[in-house]
Amino acid sequence: xxxxxxxxxxxxxxxxxxxxxxxxxxxxxxxxxxxxxxxxxxxxxxxxxxxxxxxxxxxxxxxxxxxxxxxxxxxxxxxxxxxxxxxxxxxxxxxxxxxxxxxxxxxxxxxxxxxxxxxxxxxxxxxxx
Numbered sequence: 463x464x465x466x467x468x469x470x471x472x473x474x475x476x477x478x479x480x481x482x483x484x485x486x487x488x489x490x491x492x493x494x495x496x497x498x499x500x501x502x503x504x505x506x507x508x509x510x511x512x513x514x515x516x517x518x519x520x521x522x523x524x525x526x527x528x529x530x531x532x533x534x535x536x537x538x539x540x541x542x543x544x545x546x547x548x549x550x551x552x553x554x555x556x557x558x559x560x561x562x563x564x565x566x567x568x569x570x571x572x573x574x575x576x577x578x579x580x581x582x583x584x585x586x587x588x589x590x591x
Contacts, residue, residue, distance in 0.1 A: 463491055465493060465529065466489055466490075466491065466493065468529055469489055469493055469522075469525055469526065469529060470487060470488075470489045472524075472525035472528050472529060473487050473489065473495070473518075473521055473522055473525045474486055474487060475525075476521045476524060476525060476558045476561060476562060477498075477518070477521050477558075479554060479557045479558045479561060480517060480521070480551065480554040480555055480557070480558050481498075481500055481554075482500070482501070484499070484500055484501035484502065485498070485499070485500055486498070486499040486500075487499070487518070488504075493522075493526075494507075495507050495518055495519075495522055498510060498514070498518060511546075512546045513546035513547050513548065513551065516543065516544060516545075516546050516547065517544070517547060517551060517555055520540070520543055520544065520555070521558060523538055524538060524558065524559070524562040524566070524568070525562075527562070527565075527566040527567075527568075528562055528565045528566050530566075531565050531566040535566055535567065536566075537566070537567040537568065537569055538562075538566060538567070538568045538569070539569045539571070540568065540569070540570045540571065540572075541570075541571045541572075542571065542572045542573065542574065542577075543570075544577055544578075545577075552577060552580060553580045554580075555580075556578060556579070556580025556581045556582070557580065559578070559581050560580075560581045560582040560583075563581070563584075575588075
């Protein structure tokens, strides 16, 4: 229960970079997103589109890592995530990833590097086949 408020604050901080200032979430005691509110309209998590659920789940993971980063941290490892996001959301998710990377380590494996081109400064390692 002690993690609900700090997790919600970080999810909302990152989420507002993607969804705007009217973004809020409800998080239950199991640290799961229950619903999302955008500009006063609340929708249960299970009713959201696949892309939105994927984005919010990633934001939740980033927020968790940001919290534990204060105590030594743990990296977030992503394997070709955000496949259901449209180009506009990908750009905004890049902003959220860049912001989270200021507080925690993020490792991304991908065969589509363009999907993450909006992150900004990143150390990129290409593996040739």
